Amino acid sequence: xxxxxxxxxxxxxxxxxxxxxxxxxxxxxxxxxxxxxxxxxxxxxxxxxxxxxxxxxxxxxxxxxxxxxxxxxxxxxx
Numbered sequence: 548x549x550x551x552x553x554x555x556x557x558x559x560x561x562x563x564x565x566x567x568x569x570x571x572x573x574x575x576x577x578x579x580x581x582x583x584x585x586x587x588x589x590x591x592x593x594x595x596x597x598x599x600x601x602x603x604x605x606x607x608x609x610x611x612x613x614x615x616x617x618x619x620x621x622x623x624x625x
Contacts, residue, residue, distance in 0.1 A: 585591050
């Protein structure tokens with residue numbers, strides 16, 4: 548068995564080819580978690596962004612102080 552630089556390159560090449568094969572088959576351990584799949588999928592990220600912006604806008608609107616209208620803009624309450 549070879550132990551020189553050529554053998555080391557062949558071993559490294561085989562490791563890279565194995566990892567590429569795992570990526571192509573989507574069996575890479577990094578893609579197993581829900582968070583990893585979410586990070587790669589813009590179709591999941593877009594609705595989450597919309598909902599988070601809506602929640603933030605509602606939070607800001609709820610805590611806002613209502614402004615009184617200037618005098619004379621509304622008819623007097625009877």
